[in-house]
Amino acid sequence: MKSTLSHSQLTWSQQIIRFIIFKLVRLFYPRLEVQGIENVPANRPIIFVLNHPNGLLDPMVLMVGLKRRVAFLAKSTLFGNPVGKTLCEAFGALPIYRRKDAGLAGGSQGDAGERNEAIFARCRAMLQGGGAMALFPEGTTHSGTQLLQLRTGAARIALSAEDEVEWMAGVQVVPVGLWYQNKVSFRSSVLLVVGEPFDLSAYADSYATDERHTVQKVTEHIAAELDKVVLQAENAELLAAIPVLAAWTAPDGTSLSQQHDWAAKLLSAYQHLQRTDPARLESIAQQAWGYANTLQTLGIDNPWALELPVVRLRRLAGTTLRLIVTFPLALTGFVLSYLPYRLAGPIATYGVGPYDTQISLIKLILGSVFVLLAWILEAVAFGWWLGPLWGLLLFMAAPLLAYIALRWGEDWRQLRQVISSRWLRWRRGELVQSLSTQRQTLARQVMDVV
Numbered sequence: 001m002k003s004t005l006s007h008s009q010l011t012w013s014q015q016i017i018r019f020i021i022f023k024l025v026r027l028f029y030p031r032l033e034v035q036g037i038e039n040v041p042a043n044r045p046i047i048f049v050l051n052h053p054n055g056l057l058d059p060m061v062l063m064v065g066l067k068r069r070v071a072f073l074a075k076s077t078l079f080g081n082p083v084g085k086t087l088c089e090a091f092g093a094l095p096i097y098r099r100k101d102a103g104l105a106g107g108s109q110g111d112a113g114e115r116n117e118a119i120f121a122r123c124r125a126m127l128q129g130g131g132a133m134a135l136f137p138e139g140t141t142h143s144g145t146q147l148l149q150l151r152t153g154a155a156r157i158a159l160s161a162e163d164e165v166e167w168m169a170g171v172q173v174v175p176v177g178l179w180y181q182n183k184v185s186f187r188s189s190v191l192l193v194v195g196e197p198f199d200l201s202a203y204a205d206s207y208a209t210d211e212r213h214t215v216q217k218v219t220e221h222i223a224a225e226l227d228k229v230v231l232q233a234e235n236a237e238l239l240a241a242i243p244v245l246a247a248w249t250a251p252d253g254t255s256l257s258q259q260h261d262w263a264a265k266l267l268s269a270y271q272h273l274q275r276t277d278p279a280r281l282e283s284i285a286q287q288a289w290g291y292a293n294t295l296q297t298l299g300i301d302n303p304w305a306l307e308l309p310v311v312r313l314r315r316l317a318g319t320t321l322r323l324i325v326t327f328p329l330a331l332t333g334f335v336l337s338y339l340p341y342r343l344a345g346p347i348a349t350y351g352v353g354p355y356d357t358q359i360s361l362i363k364l365i366l367g368s369v370f371v372l373l374a375w376i377l378e379a380v381a382f383g384w385w386l387g388p389l390w391g392l393l394l395f396m397a398a399p400l401l402a403y404i405a406l407r408w409g410e411d412w413r414q415l416r417q418v419i420s421s422r423w424l425r426w427r428r429g430e431l432v433q434s435l436s437t438q439r440q441t442l443a444r445q446v447m448d449v450v
Contacts, residue, residue, distance in 0.1 A: 014090040017090040018091065021087075021090075021091075024364050026064060027187075028186055028187070028360065028364055029187075029189060029190045030187055030189075031256065032189070032192075033189075033190075033257055034192045034194065035192065035193045035260065036195065040194060040197075043130070044170050045126075045128070045129075045131060045132065045161075045169055045170060045172065046171070047174070048062060048070060048135070048174050048176050049136075049154050049173060049226060050134060050175075050176045050226075051138065051147060052138050052178075053141065053143060053180060053357065054141065054178065054180060054183045054357060055141045055361050056358070057183075057360050058134075059072040062134055062192065065192045069132070070132045070134045071094060071131065071132070071133045071134070072091075072093055072133060072134040072136075073094050073096045073123075073153075074094070074095065074096065075096060076107055076115075077104050077105065077106040079095050079106045080105030080107070085106075096119060097111075097112040097119075098112065099112045120156075120157055123157050123161070124157065124161040124164060127158070127161040127171050128161055137155075139153075142357060145232060146232045147230060150222060152216065152219045154222060155222065158200055159203065159214060159215060159218060162204070163208075167201060167204045171199065171200060172197040172198070172199055173199070173218075173222065173225075174194060174197040175222065176192055176195065177193040177226065177228075177229030177230040177231070178190065178191075179191040179192075179193065179230075179231055179260055181256075183356070184359045186363065187406075191256040191257060193257075194229070195225050195229040196225065198225070203218060231243075231260065238270070241288075242270070243259060245266060245288055246260075246262040246266055248304075248442065249262070249266075249439075251443070251447065266446065273449060280449075287438075287441075291303075291442060294438075300420075301417065305417055306421055306424065306425070307436050316418065316419075322411070323408060323411060329401055329404045330405040333398075333401030333403070333404050333405030333406075333408075336401060336402065337374065337375075337401075337402040338405075340371045340373065341370070341371055344363045344366040345363055345367075347366055375394075375399075376395065379394045379395035379398070382394045
């Protein structure tokens, strides 16, 4: 298996599928950063072990972020229809058979154990050949705020792959934490935190004498390493609030990596204060909530904008002119694509219900299908009105027009924020100074705690 996104062993249809899906992932999560990329070993067999908050998009995000082909295990029922099977095979997924799926399309026929052992043998051969795999040892995708108890599959595959070749494979286990700022929100951000890799040579002797105990020890090792790269909290409110507070108070820049590191420190400080000084914790929390309510009342999304240097009028005028010039194209793209794009969200939510681990994927697929169908119907109607050539030209231009509309909307929101900030500074300078002082005071208190 190649170490990059090389297509040398893929059919042309699989290459097209991968290209489209990867582009859609980057469209959905335009800000995709990797922290610790230097920890990924070169030219070694690798098992990436990850938390699993976002269904089938998790391995896609991993492949896009690391720019390499990675096989992964997926429940066999996903292979039970031609579309699912085609998609899974295009991305190197291998079926894992669950006993509870026996009799279902793609499920086992009472022979889950035998089928899984054959799949595990393929995994071992892949690793022994220098390939890479992604495994999710929690065993299921979920939206919980803490890691579930890990299952032993990743440890068993890694250890048995080494044992078969007398511990000469050199398998590296690499923990990766996935951090979505808002996993179901279109055009949001995601960070991959790559932890320190470890090999299995230290477990060779114990595996020979007590296989079961060694598997458990390696699983515990994986859990400890994942704990270092995955943000966890005691409840959803805290896990959502800490990154926001980190964005307000981080001392070093605004990259996702820096915000994640600062959020991890804040969580550690929160847990420490909760035990040692709950009164101080409550005071900081009340100030943070009061500050948040003030920002919300004033419609301010980014308090840093009030403290950044004033944007030069020349740059402001340039952005405004660009928006004016591209407005007709953006409006055309908006008319062609907005309604089918908006339909995907409520339909995906209704279909999935309260469980949001698959909403992102369904929104991505439905949005793409609905928009494509809309372009086809619009091109047919346009062609019937003005002639086939015009219909074809509209269909070919629709993706570019939709992208222009998307970027126009993002530029407009940024411009509106800049104008709002300048207006507040001009008309309500004392309020702006008060907000800046509040943020800086909160940042100092947080810094003292950390």
